[in-house]
Amino acid sequence: MKFAFIIDPLAKLDPTHDSSVAMMESAGNLGHEVYITSINELSVVGGKAYAHLQKISLKPVKLVDNHWKAEENWYLLEESTFLPLESYNAVFMRTDPPVNTPYLYATYILDLIDPKKTKVVNSPQGIRAANEKMYALQFPSVIPDTIVTQSKSVIADFLSQKEALILKPLGGKAGEGILFLQQGDRNFNSLIEISTKQGKEPIMVQEYLPSAKEGDKRIILLNGKPIGAVNRIPTGKEFRGNMAVGGRVAQTDITERELNICEILAPKLIEDGLFFVGIDVIGGYLTEVNVTSPTGIREIDLLNNVNLGQDVINAIAF
Ligand SMILES: Nc1ncnc2c1ncn2[C@@H]1O[C@H](COP(=O)(O)OP(=O)(O)O)[C@@H](O)[C@H]1O
Ligand SMILES: [Mg+2]
Numbered sequence: 001m002k003f004a005f006i007i008d009p010l011a012k013l014d015p016t017h018d019s020s021v022a023m024m025e026s027a028g029n030l031g032h033e034v035y036i037t038s039i040n041e042l043s044v045v046g047g048k049a050y051a052h053l054q055k056i057s058l059k060p061v062k063l064v065d066n067h068w069k070a071e072e073n074w075y076l077l078e079e080s081t082f083l084p085l086e087s088y089n090a091v092f093m094r095t096d097p098p099v100n101t102p103y104l105y106a107t108y109i110l111d112l113i114d115p116k117k118t119k120v121v122n123s124p125q126g127i128r129a130a131n132e133k134m135y136a137l138q139f140p141s142v143i144p145d146t147i148v149t150q151s152k153s154v155i156a157d158f159l160s161q162k163e164a165l166i167l168k169p170l171g172g173k174a175g176e177g178i179l180f181l182q183q184g185d186r187n188f189n190s191l192i193e194i195s196t197k198q199g200k201e202p203i204m205v206q207e208y209l210p211s212a213k214e215g216d217k218r219i220i221l222l223n224g225k226p227i228g229a230v231n232r233i234p235t236g237k238e239f240r241g242n243m244a245v246g247g248r249v250a251q252t253d254i255t256e257r258e259l260n261i262c263e264i265l266a267p268k269l270i271e272d273g274l275f276f277v278g279i280d281v282i283g284g285y286l287t288e289v290n291v292t293s294p295t296g297i298r299e300i301d302l303l304n305n306v307n308l309g310q311d312v313i314n315a316i317a318f
Helices: 019-029 101-110 124-129 134-138 152-161 188-195 210-214 256-271 297-304 308-316
Strands: 002-006 033-037 042-045 048-058 062-064 067-069 075-084 090-093 119-121 146-149 164-169 179-182 203-207 216-222 225-233 248-250 276-282 285-290
Touching (some): 002 048, 019 048, 019 297, 067 297, 090 101, 101 124, 134 285, 146 152, 164 188, 210 225, 216 256, 216 308, 225 297, 225 308, 256 276, 256 285, 297 308
Parallel strands (some): 002 033, 002 090, 090 119
Antiparallel strands (some): 033 048, 042 048, 048 075, 062 067, 146 203, 164 203, 216 225, 216 276
């Protein structure tokens, strides 16, 4: 089979950490052809989605001292060709947020791919439907107390009912712009002004869950089913658990309650074409549904001695 991956520049990817690289590597190991492109290499010609693509061969990472190790020259690229994306069996849209205007335009180009010919992961309609922070609001029974607003007075009222809050920009990732706010904070006005861009942009405001100290669990769902999980534990000096800000990864299991969250989400994820998703769960509460380029595969593979990339590829290439 032929797989196309729409990714960020390779120089930005860490082969020992990035789930896109893990999936490309698995596809290659399973005997499939892998091609890469990026959102600014997409075109529409004759009503069809086209891209400049390069065939890529990957040198698989190796386990050294219980860590993944990549060779210095970990990939080999061939000449670029301009082809319709429908000539591939599957297209993985794996560009990192922000979901900005060029990103959205790319999803409209991917809309032109006939799903009977080529599976797009995740579906462009699904990516547009699911803001990574706001999508969770559709599952009110499993999320912490949450509001979305740009109003200082609405936030002040919410804070008066809670000991502490977490402020989240709606388009962030990897802990970017996440703020902790507690009652009596002398920076209250300033923090709200900065994060709402002077009241011009709504943010998510969530009750602070003290169990975040024990970790922010990433659960990977494939077609609505959980296939693996990893816990990310904040270091003592940082309240955020994200790996990008130094969160320590730790082996973990999926609890009954977390399985239940996955079951609640599954029908909607499937309906929205969200085939490969990473949810974040803190203390048994759903806090985020990552649909653009969720990570975690390398860490789960290492800690649980599995190969999730292979599971994802096999679920498409059956
Ligand atoms: N409600 C919450 N209570 C406590 N900590 C939180 C809460 N929501 C998020 N966090 C912390 O902030 C980090 C980032 O939050 P998240 O909503 O996953 O956004 P993103 O990962 O996209 O930056 C989490 O890893 C967690 O440590
Ligand atoms: Mg997160």
